[in-house]
Amino acid sequence: MIQRLLALLVFLLQAGGPAHAQLPAGAGEAQLKAAILFNFAMFTEWPADTLPASAPLRLCVFQDNGLLPALAGLQEKQVNGHHVSVRTLSAQPAVAQLATCHLLVLDAQDRERWALLKRDLATSSVLTVADDRIIGANGAMISFGIDNRRVGFDVDMAPVRLARLSLSSKLLRLARSVQ
Known part of the structure; x- marks a missing residue:
């Protein structure tokens, strides 16, 4: 199932135009978001001092995050050699x-934590992805949104630049909005 979702997302990223991934029949929203998160990692470049060639890419999630079971399916997959x-x-x-995380996934249960942590993480090279519109509007780099059963995402480039991350133009073309 994850393999089919990844193939769909790679196709969408190569298509070059704005897109939203529709929830496929039989696939849950969490699995689709996990596959999209995997592609965020594929199309993000971290500074060499934070992600050396032989290091694992650490995807971090709080224990009460609803996406955790789907994200566990990404364990040991390869992202650009990591x-x-x-x-x-x-x-x-x-x-x-x-x-020490490279990608931090947040949801609505993390609002208070995010308010306390975002300033300390601002200059760390941690890609922050919010599955919550409030966290997304308050400094997360990428935030998910659903419109008519279609999963899309928005990008805030100010925190991306501050964290010394580089997002592929292919990824940015797929965003609903880039600020």
């Missing part, structure tokens, strides 16, 4: 622990 390592975070992780 094995994906899915890390489950405790409710109150140290900022130093978060700074």
Whole structure:
């Protein structure tokens, strides 16, 4: 199932125009979002000092995040030569622990945590992805949105640049909006 979703998303990314991934029959929203997150990682470039060639790509998620079961399916997949390592975070992780993440997935249950952590993470090279419009509007780099059963995403480039990350133009063309 994940393989088919990944193939669909690769096709959408190569199509070059704005797109929304529609929830395929039999596939859940969480699996589709996990596949899209995988593609965010594929089309993001981290500074060499934060993601050395032999290092795993650490995808971090809080233990109460609804996407966790779907994200666990990405464990050990390859992203540009890096094995994906899915890390489950405790409710109150140290900022130093978060700074070792490469991609941090947040949802509505993380609003209070995000308010406390976003300033400390601002200059860390951690791609922040929100499955929540409020976190998305408050400093997350990428935020999911659903319109008519279609999953789309918005990008805020200011925090992306501050974190020294580079998002592929292919990824940006698929966004509903880029600020």
